[in-house]
Amino acid sequence: MEKYQDNIELEEMKQQIQLLKNKLAKETIISEKMIVESTREKVDYIKRKDRNMYILIPFALIYCNIVFIWLEYSWMFCLVTSLFLIAAFLYQIYSHRGVSTKDISTDNLVNISKALVRMNRLELKWLCFGLPFVLLWLIWFIIESYPKENGEAFFIGGCIGFVVGAVIGLLHLISVRRKSKDAIRNIEEYTKDE
Numbered sequence: 001m002e003k004y005q006d007n008i009e010l011e012e013m014k015q016q017i018q019l020l021k022n023k024l025a026k027e028t029i030i031s032e033k034m035i036v037e038s039t040r041e042k043v044d045y046i047k048r049k050d051r052n053m054y055i056l057i058p059f060a061l062i063y064c065n066i067v068f069i070w071l072e073y074s075w076m077f078c079l080v081t082s083l084f085l086i087a088a089f090l091y092q093i094y095s096h097r098g099v100s101t102k103d104i105s106t107d108n109l110v111n112i113s114k115a116l117v118r119m120n121r122l123e124l125k126w127l128c129f130g131l132p133f134v135l136l137w138l139i140w141f142i143i144e145s146y147p148k149e150n151g152e153a154f155f156i157g158g159c160i161g162f163v164v165g166a167v168i169g170l171l172h173l174i175s176v177r178r179k180s181k182d183a184i185r186n187i188e189e190y191t192k193d194e
Contacts, residue, residue, distance in 0.1 A: 035190040042183040043099055046176050050096055057089040073144050095122035113187040116180040138162060
């Protein structure tokens with residue numbers, strides 16, 4: 001009789017363990033789905049910001065050339081400005097390569113994380129190049145603006161445009177880096193358990 005009761009208790013314990021395993025498996029699946037969805041939202045945000053830059057940079061390229069040519073800035077100044085904006089556009093595309101929402105699944109979260117880390121690293125490299133270049137460009141802009149009739153007004157307008165552009169660029173960089181770091185952190189927390 002005692003063996004029979006022990007067998008019943010053992011069977012009940014096995015059933016409870018199986019129920020617990022099933023419950024943990026469901027929680028893991030929910031956790032995976034939450035991580036994937038959170039990562040997808042953050043990468044979507046980054047891609048939306050990218051699209052804005054893909055519109056803004058060509059607009060700046062066209063606008064700057066029209067205005068600088070109309071105001072009779074040197075062709076060299078227009079050319080260097082255009083080359084910088086084209087380089088910024090192409091570098092943006094290059095640095096964000098591999099960051100895509102269409103490929104997000106639990107199997108490739110590590111690849112997305114690597115792409116986000118790469119993107120952050122490349123954006124910092126661009127900042128190390130872009131800031132000194134833009135400061136030199138601003139000096140060149142001042143030199144070209146002052147001899148012109150109403151040169152001081154051009155200088156003030158250009159500086160206002162420069163500050164607005166710099167603020168927009170830095171806010172873009174900060175928000176994209178924040179979202180990518182959050183996504184990387186989520187992926188690292190998820191993958192460290194595996």
